[in-house]
Amino acid sequence: MKKLMIIGANSNIGAYLANQYYGKYELILHFHKDTKRITDLLRQESVKGVQYDICNYEEISQSIESLFTDKSLYPDAVIFCAAERSNDFKKLADTEAELIDRIIATNLTGLCYNLKILMPYLRQKDKASIVLFGSNVSRIGLMQGSVYAATKSAVSNLARSIAKEESSNNILINVISPGPVAIDASHFSEEYRAFREDYYKKQSGLIPLSRVANFTDIYNTIDFLLFNNSYITGEEIFITGGAL
Numbered sequence: 001m002k003k004l005m006i007i008g009a010n011s012n013i014g015a016y017l018a019n020q021y022y023g024k025y026e027l028i029l030h031f032h033k034d035t036k037r038i039t040d041l042l043r044q045e046s047v048k049g050v051q052y053d054i055c056n057y058e059e060i061s062q063s064i065e066s067l068f069t070d071k072s073l074y075p076d077a078v079i080f081c082a083a084e085r086s087n088d089f090k091k092l093a094d095t096e097a098e099l100i101d102r103i104i105a106t107n108l109t110g111l112c113y114n115l116k117i118l119m120p121y122l123r124q125k126d127k128a129s130i131v132l133f134g135s136n137v138s139r140i141g142l143m144q145g146s147v148y149a150a151t152k153s154a155v156s157n158l159a160r161s162i163a164k165e166e167s168s169n170n171i172l173i174n175v176i177s178p179g180p181v182a183i184d185a186s187h188f189s190e191e192y193r194a195f196r197e198d199y200y201k202k203q204s205g206l207i208p209l210s211r212v213a214n215f216t217d218i219y220n221t222i223d224f225l226l227f228n229n230s231y232i233t234g235e236e237i238f239i240t241g242g243a244l
């Protein structure tokens with residue numbers, strides 16, 4: 001059975017994907033602090049869990065090295081869901097330097113660390129496929145979320161270069177960039193929830209298909225890119241119901 005690794009598997013979207021793929025592929029689920037959305041999956045014998053902070057190079061190296069002492073676990077496909085939001089919803093001029101650093105460290109440096117450390121294992125496969133998460137804010141910007149938006153632009157640029165670097169190893173890498181997705185927002189602060197609801201309301205009015213994306217929209221696109229695609233690489237695919 002093919003091996004699928006999900007980084008940030010306890011995220012809203014990652015946990016949905018993990019549940020969809022359980023039974024179809026052998027799962028390697030990365031998590032950080034919280035596991036509440038994937039607790040049942042992590043109890044399954046066929047599912048491997050791995051925990052690390054994606055910003056900590058040493059921690060990633062050690063965890064991945066020890067996981068892949070078992071060569072049969074080298075992944076055929078990787079989905080990278082982990083990310084940090086601009087959850088202060090402030091203008092750049094008012095954003096704490098610590099949050100700016102954390103968003104860049106997680107969404108960009110952490111992503112580079114993980115890809116660098118995972119690549120030698122993916123190169124051992126006849127073919128491997130990676131999907132990264134961008135966001136439609138990479139092309140429209142995000143007021144009161146500029147640092148997050150900037151990192152999401154960087155994700156697609158990173159993929160374009162890696163696609164070239166790894167093409168001779170038959171590793172395909174693509175980015176999916178959804179607009180607003182209907183997720184469980186119950187864990188956000190009341191203020192952040194209100195900010196998001198207002199943003200979603202305004203964005204929904206601009207979507208030709210008249211609704212925000214759902215998990216199935218995301219799954220269908222990822223499933224195609226990971227398991228039915230042999231010629232698309234370095235692309236950013238927007239899942240926005242026709243909106244720019």
Ligand SMILES: NC(=O)c1ccc[n+]([C@@H]2O[C@H](COP(=O)([O-])OP(=O)(O)OC[C@H]3O[C@@H](n4cnc5c(N)ncnc54)[C@H](OP(=O)(O)O)[C@@H]3O)[C@@H](O)[C@H]2O)c1
Pocket residue numbers: 008009010011012013014031032033034035052053054055080081082083084106110133134135136177178179180181182183
């Ligand atoms: N939801 C949307 O509307 C939307 C729209 C466009 C794009 N996206 C993108 O889609 C992806 C998934 O979104 P989501 O809403 O499902 O995410 P989410 O629920 O906010 O989850 C983010 C995940 O990242 C993990 N994480 C954060 N910092 C980490 C670190 N230093 N080390 C390891 N893991 C870390 C968190 O783990 P802990 O909580 O344990 O720290 C959490 O599981 C993200 O890349 C997001 O930018 C989402």
